[in-house]
Amino acid sequence: MKATAKAHPIQGLIKYHGMRDEQLRLPYHDSISVCTAPSHTRTTVEFQPDAAEDVYRIGEERVSGRGAERIDAVVNHVRELADIDHPVRLESENSFPPNIGFGSSSSGFAAAAMALATAAGLDLTRPEVSTIARRGSSSAARAVTGAFSQLYSGMNDQDCRSERIETDLEEDLRIVAAHVPAYKETEQAHREAAESHMFQARMAHVHHQIDAMRDALFEADFGTAFELAEHDSLSLTATTMTGPAGWVYWQPDTIAVFNAVRELRSEEEIPVYFSTDTGASVYVNTTADHADAVEEAVAAVGVDTDVWEVGGPAEILPESQALF
Structure with missing residues (x-):
C-alpha cells in the first residue's frame, strides 16, 4: 500500500479567490490555470497498519499545525473512500522554492492525492482525483489534470472538479x-x-x-x-x-x-x-x-x-x- 507521484505546480490564468466552503474548499467561481514544468513536487505515501500515527514530512521537516490539518483533510477523505483506517507516512520534496508565489501547494496536494488514491487501491479518473486534491488546495485540483485546466465551481464533488482544456x-x-x-x-x-x-x-x-x-x-x-x-x-x-x-x-x-x-x-x-x-x-x-x-x-x-x-x-x- 505504497505509491509515489509527481505533479507540476500551476500558474493561475483566471484565478479563484475566496472559498464559499472552507472545509471542502469550494471556490466562488470557476478558474483556469496552466501547469509549469520541469518544476514539480514528488511525494511518496504508504499506509502502515503497524504505525502508531500519521507522519508527514516536506523536505526534512515534519509538518505540524495548520499544514498538517490540510494534509489530514486529504488523507482522511481517501481513507473514507477506500474504507481503511491505517496510519499514513507521507514524504514530499519540491524541485523549486516554495511559498514565494509559484504554486507549491498546488503541486504538493496534487501529488499527495494521486499517490494516496493509488496506494489505497482506488481506481479513479484524474477529474475524480482532483476532487480529493481540492480538499487540500483548490488550485491542486487543476494540477491533477495538468496542462491548461479548468476547475468548475459547485457545491459537491460531481460539479466541483477539474478538467483539462486542449489547446495548441x-x-x-x-x-x-x-x-x-x-x-x-x-x-x-x-x-x-x-x-x-x-x-x-x-x-x-x-x-x-x-x-x-x-x-x-x-x-x-x-x-x-x-x-x-x-x-x-x-x-x-x-x-x-x-x-x-x-x-x-x-x-x-x-x-x-x-x-x-x-x-x-x-x-x-x-x-x-x-x-x-x-x-x-x-x-x-x-x-x-x-x-x-x-x-x-x-x-x-x-x-x-x-x-x-x-x-x-x-x-x-x-x-x-x-x-x-
Whole structure:
C-alpha cells in the first residue's frame, strides 16, 4: 500500500479567490490555470497498519499545525473512500522554492492525492482525483489534470472538479519565472476575500473572463489569452489589497519586472505578458521564439530566472523513484 507521484505546480490564468466552503474548499467561481514544468513536487505515501500515527514530512521537516490539518483533510477523505483506517507516512520534496508565489501547494496536494488514491487501491479518473486534491488546495485540483485546466465551481464533488482544456498553445508557451523571494501566506487572504469592497466587482466580470479565456485557448490566440491573464492578476491584487488585512504581496522587484515586460511589448513588439498569483514572484509568458530575449531582459532587473514549459497531469512514478 505504497505509491509515489509527481505533479507540476500551476500558474493561475483566471484565478479563484475566496472559498464559499472552507472545509471542502469550494471556490466562488470557476478558474483556469496552466501547469509549469520541469518544476514539480514528488511525494511518496504508504499506509502502515503497524504505525502508531500519521507522519508527514516536506523536505526534512515534519509538518505540524495548520499544514498538517490540510494534509489530514486529504488523507482522511481517501481513507473514507477506500474504507481503511491505517496510519499514513507521507514524504514530499519540491524541485523549486516554495511559498514565494509559484504554486507549491498546488503541486504538493496534487501529488499527495494521486499517490494516496493509488496506494489505497482506488481506481479513479484524474477529474475524480482532483476532487480529493481540492480538499487540500483548490488550485491542486487543476494540477491533477495538468496542462491548461479548468476547475468548475459547485457545491459537491460531481460539479466541483477539474478538467483539462486542449489547446495548441501547449507547445509554444514559455514561462520565464522571475523569482522574488518574499514569503507569502494565502489562506487568510482567501478567508477574507468576500469582505473586500472589490470582491463583488470581481465576481461581476470573472465569468466573462472565463469564457473569453476558454475561447482564446481553443483558438490558440496567445495574445488574447495572456493579456487576459495579465489583467486578471491586477484584478486579483486589487481584491486582496482591499480586504481587511490589506495584503500587499508585490515587492519593488515585482514592479520592475512588470515594467521590463511592458517595455519589451511596446518598444520591441515582443509577445510577452506578466502574471502573478498571490505572491511577489512573476510569471512572464512568451513564445518559444522569444524566450531567450525575454529571460535576458527579466534577469537584467536583478532577479533569478528559470524558463519553464507546460507541464502535464499528475502521474504515478516507478518504485525506484520513491522517497523512502
